[in-house]
Amino acid sequence: MIASLLAAAGDFTPPVADYHALAPEIVLAVGICLVLLVDLFVEERQRWITSTLAGFVLLGAFIPVVTLAVIGGDVRYGLGGDVLDGRYVIDEYALILKALFLIAGYVVVLMSSDEIESGRYHQGEYYVLLLTSVLGMVMMASSRDLISIFVALEFLSIPAYMLAAWNKRNSKGNEAGMKYYLLGVFASAIMLYGMSLLYGVTGTTLLSEIGPAITANGQFSGIEALAVVFIVVGFAFKVSAVPFHQWAPDVYEGAPTPVTAFLSVASKAAGFVALTTLVFLAFPLASDVYQPFIWVLSAASMTVGNLLALRQTNIVRMLAYSSISQGGFILMPLTVAGEAGVGESALKAVVVYLVVYAATNLGAFAVVIAVSKKTRSGEISSFGGLFSYAPALGVLMTVFLASLAGIPPLGGWFAKFGAFKAVLDAGTNWGYSIAIIAAINTVIAAAYYITVMREIWMKPVPDGDVTPIRTPSSIQAALVITCGATIVLGVLPDLVGRFGDLSDLTGALGG
Amino acid sequence: MDVISDQNWLLSLGTFLPLAGVLVMLLIPKREELLHKQVALATALGTLGVGIYTLIQFDYDKAEQLQFYANTEWISVIKSGYTIGLDGISLPLYFLSMVITVLVMIYSWDHIPSPGNPKAFLILMLVLQTGMAGTFIAQDLILFFVFFEVVLLPMYFMIGVWGGEQRQYASLKFFLYTMFGSALMLVAFLALFYQTDSVSFSIPYLVEQGINIDQDVAIWIFGGMFIGFAVKVPMFPFHTWLPDAHTQAPTQGSVILAAILLKLGTYGFVRIAIPILPQAAVKWAPVIGVLAVIGIIYGALGCLAQKDMKRLIAFSSVAHMGFVMLGISTLTATGINAALFGMVAHGLITGMLFFCAGSIKERYHTLEISRLSGLLIQMPKLGWILGFCAMASLGLPGLAGFWGEFPAILSAYNPAPALNEPLFRVLMVIAALGTVLAAAYLLWLYQRTAFGEPNPEFTGHGHAHAVGAAGNDEHHDDIHDVNVFEWIAWTPLLIAIVVLGVYPQLMFKVMDPAVTQLVEVFNP
Incomplete structure (x- = not known):
């Protein structure tokens, strides 16, 4: 046996690592170890250092992303060599998403520091898990191979299961962790089954080779269809698309609010990224299968998410359902991704939507954290009269809600506009019908966002307590970042619009 | 289309200058109320200065x-550009928005409506100003849409926070109607x-290309825009938000709403719908004309039935905008000039x-017509001003209103050749x-409120107690004639009404070349 291994080693050529391209991942990996070590050696009352350190790690990982984007030029392979070529790719599409995950992670760290510190336990571990999850997401952005996608997915999910259960002395916290874990692994299993079928049929794990191989014998086989459906179902769980959404509101409510923000934004975005990569690279010929399927997921997510959001009285649960509905909008362009000539605008629509949604939703959660520090309540009515005693928070929440509702000139309008434009570009009945459903849903969504705005601006303060809210400086920073991004992306959408060229994504793989 | 690109920074400056004021005000603490008023007024004056320079x-x-x-x-992904420009059609409205904002700021100096908070109130007003001016300079549909929508939230909050008793209902109605209209507009x-x-x-590109669109398709597209703009105008039967919004809005909100916001709709017809889709405009013109006339009669009858002065003025807006839309629907140079x-x-x-209504409300704490009387005795100056405005509003020759209606x-009488004469x-x-x-x-309103003896409940302690109108007696000291801020805010408007009434050519000659060019397509 050893002999055979040695014999095989003769042909072995070591992979060529592009260290610049891999720098974000390397910085994160080193950073994770560093945070873990620091946590071991500092005293209890200085544990806040871990939070600061985690923030610096994320910013540090952001630097190579910027330099890579500035240098631009050719698509890079993180790991090259004959077999590895094209399996881990750093292109503009990957870079903008890596930037998204790193900044989102940074904002979550800012939002967490106060909340987790006041919990007084396991600060170091919290940030280690958070950074690990972000590392998984950053890897996901570059993964172009079934195996790396799956590894990245587990990498980002497993820490998230633990983070969801962070309020471990609280039954809701336990419920959140347990539910998320069980449904998460269930989804992974289904997805893995689909992947194995796909590998069995096509004989490769490289997405760009799966794409052409899928209808190699001229037509679609039942197993191929099953594989595509299973994989989409697996990701539908991750992105909490209806009808695979039941875990989301309970998990979001039970988890600490910063974790909820993280799950509903970054973790969800990672699911969409994987789904998008798969749809464009591995399933270009399978649109007959995924189009009706994603159409149903998208239409159901927006409609059910909205109708349930209308009835919520708890702000976090309302945001949870609203994020399900927003997920439907992100899925919308993917329904037409396979139509001729539409891929470009569909891909851009998804990328822009993810970035805008991340900024806006994180901001909304940051306000919720700041307000609930004073009111100690998650009810929507606790926002009553917020504008009168905390005008800044009131205005910021208004900005975020208006952006979620899609009112210009805030980021959300352009995200929605891009999604509409993509499906109308297709000019097919699938496209038109989903556009009509989305248009109706836009108006329904405005109703519950405006309910919160009315509480903030026009209702009296519920308990008459008008002491101003002291917002911790870290949350202030988070608010500045998210609000700035929300407004700037609405006024100058081209900033992200130029990323996510389709030719980048597919061209890199000779597809 | 020929364009002149000299000083192409000027319009951006005029439009976004108010936002600079907003940024400054955001940094000033809320309690510095006087400073806020100064900064806001200075910003508005600065903006007006840019406007005068533009003029x-x-x-x-x-x-x-x-x-x-x-x-x-601007947004290359969707091929939308930051395209701005000003011609004879938009210049008067662009300038008017700046004037009105300044005057409203002056009026706000000692009239910040309850619950106070001049910082937020004035910031919203400046944001509104940017949205309004931006809509009039936008020459790109997406840019137009964005500015059109920028106006929505500030007005929603202005009505909902500083409005009357039913402010929440009124503001929500305003919001939902407009949202519904703009959704259809965006689809179009x-x-x-x-x-x-x-x-x-x-827009210049679409004006060249739009004529090639198949007429059946064009009619549908025009329909989408029609609803979007008609809600804003508002035309019958989309007008029901207006009386509520006007009645509940604070005075400043009503003034801006009436003076500028409603014009965004009519301007949309003249700038976008008609020039881009003339083939559909011809088909829609009779519909617009009929609805406009229904609006005129319906608005007038509505006025006769009102018990609240502000609600009456709101209904008169529906009637007046009916005249504007009638002028537009004729698709002739005379009609569109008149409309503008x-x-x-x-x-x-x-x-x-x-x-006037705001000032009366502030003094009497009511706008119920049956409780008001003898304004001319109690406050002669305000009474005369109200009379002057009523005359102007009913279209007395020699005052500005005449040249819009007549x-x-x-x-x-002579609509475009393609229309049904x-x-x-x-x-x-x-x-x-x-x-x-x-x-x-209008005369009946004036007769009931201004003539006769003042209502005893407002004339003094003795009388008030005599007629048992307790609860109002603490306000008697408030009843004073026009004060200095009101004079400063109103005089320019009064002068403008006279000047434009006596010398309408001042505006017609600015608009006419652009309008003539616009209707060329209807005169084969």
């Missing part, structure tokens, strides 16, 4: 061309984009009426009857 630099010999034209890349814009080979959202003149005149006059009615002549007759009704409701 001076405008080349009136080339009023049909877009001037100060700028076109830079997108359809237009696809029907013209998905090249650009630029009517927009400005209505802005000045109805704005002024709302100012030519509009006249133009319906008998129908428009019938409309003309009914619209003329509307002016009689206008005289009736």
Whole structure:
């Protein structure tokens, strides 16, 4: 046996690592170890250092992303060599998403520091898990191979299961962790089954080779269809698309609010990224299968998410359902991704939507954290009269809600506009019908966002307590970042619009 | 289309300058109320200064061309550009928005409505100003849409926070109606984009290409825009948000709403819907004309039935905007000129009426017509101003209102060749009857409120107790005539009403070249 291994080693050529391209991942990996070590050696009352350190790690990982984007030029392979070529790719599409995950992670760290510190336990571990999850997401952005996608997915999910259960002395916290874990692994299993079928049929794990191989014998086989459906179902769980959404509101409510923000934004975005990569690279010929399927997921997510959001009285649960509905909008362009000539605008629509949604939703959660520090309540009515005693928070929440509702000139309008434009570009009945459903849903969504705005601006303060809210400086920073991004992306959408060229994504793989 | 690109920074400066003021005010603590008023007024004055400079630099010999034209890349993904420009059609409205904002700021100096908080109130007003001015300079559909929507939230909050007792209902109604209208409008814009080979959202480009769109498709697209704009105008039957919004809004909100916001709708017809889709405009014109005339009569009858002065003025807006829309629907140079003149005149006059109503409300704490009387005795100056405005509003020759109504009615006698002449002549007759009704409701309003003896409940302690109107006696000291801030805020409007009434050519000559060019397509 050893002999055979040695014999095989003769042909072995070591992979060529592009260290610049891999720098974000390397910085994160080193950073994770560093945070873990620091946590071991500092005293209890200085544990806040871990939070600061985690923030610096994320910013540090952001630097190579910027330099890579500035240098631009050719698509890079993180790991090259004959077999590895094209399996881990750093292109503009990957870079903008890596930037998204790193900044989102940074904002979550800012939002967490106060909340987790006041919990007084396991600060170091919290940030280690958070950074690990972000590392998984950053890897996901570059993964172009079934195996790396799956590894990245587990990498980002497993820490998230633990983070969801962070309020471990609280039954809701336990419920959140347990539910998320069980449904998460269930989804992974289904997805893995689909992947194995796909590998069995096509004989490769490289997405760009799966794409052409899928209808190699001229037509679609039942197993191929099953594989595509299973994989989409697996990701539908991750992105909490209806009808695979039941875990989301309970998990979001039970988890600490910063974790909820993280799950509903970054973790969800990672699911969409994987789904998008798969749809464009591995399933270009399978649109007959995924189009009706994603159409149903998208239409159901927006409609059910909205109708349930209308009835919520708890702000976090309302945001949870609203994020399900927003997920439907992100899925919308993917329904037409396979139509001729539409891929470009569909891909851009998804990328822009993810970035805008991340900024806006994180901001909304940051306000919720700041307000609930004073009111100690998650009810929507606790926002009553917020504008009168905390005008800044009131205005910021208004900005975020208006952006979620899609009112210009805030980021959300352009995200929605891009999604509409993509499906109308297709000019097919699938496209038109989903556009009509989305248009109706836009108006329904405005109703519950405006309910919160009315509480903030026009209702009296519920308990008459008008002491101003002291917002911790870290949350202030988070608010500045998210609000700035929300407004700037609405006024100058081209900033992200130029990323996510389709030719980048597919061209890199000779597809 | 020829454009003039000299000083292409000027319009951006005029539009976004208010936002600079907003940034400064955000940094000033809320309790520095005086400072806030100073900064806001200074910003508005600065903006007006830019507006005056624009007025001076405008080349009136080339009023049909877009001037100060700028076109830079904005959202390349959807091929939308930052395209701005100003011609004879938009110049008066652009300038009017700046004037009104300044006057409203002056009026706000000692009239911040309850619950106070001048910082937020004035910031919203400056944001509104940017949205309004931006809508008038936008030459790209997406840019237009964005500015059109920027106006929505500030007005929603202005009504909802500083409004009357039913402010929440009124503000929500305003919001939902407008949201519904703009959704359809956006769909129409997108359809237009696809029907013209998905090249650009630029209005000059679409004006060239739109004529090639198949008429059946064009009619549908026009329909989408029609609802979007008609809600804003508001035209019958989309007008029901207006009386609520006007009645509940604070005075400043009502003035801005009447003077500028309603014009965004009519301006949309003149700038976008009609020039881009003339083939559909011809088909829609009778519908618009009929609805406009229904609006005139319905608004007038509505006025006669009102018990609240502010609600009456709101209904009179519906009637006046009916005249504007009638002028537009004739698709003639006379009609559209009249409509544009009517927009400005209505802005000045109805704005002024709302100012009067606001001041009466502030003194008497009621606008119930049956409780008001003898204004001329108790507050002669305010009474005369109200009378002046009522006369202007009913279209007395020599005042600005006349030049909006009379030519509009006249133009319906001779509509564009493609239109049904008998129908428009019938409309003309009914619209003329509307002016009689206008005289009736305005004079009746004036007679009930200004003539006669002052209502005893407002004349002094003794009387008040005598008639048992307890609860009002603490307000008697408030009843004083026009104060200095009101004089400063109102005088320019009053002068403008007279000047435009005596010398309407001042505006007609600015608008006419652009309007003539616009209707060329209807005169084969």
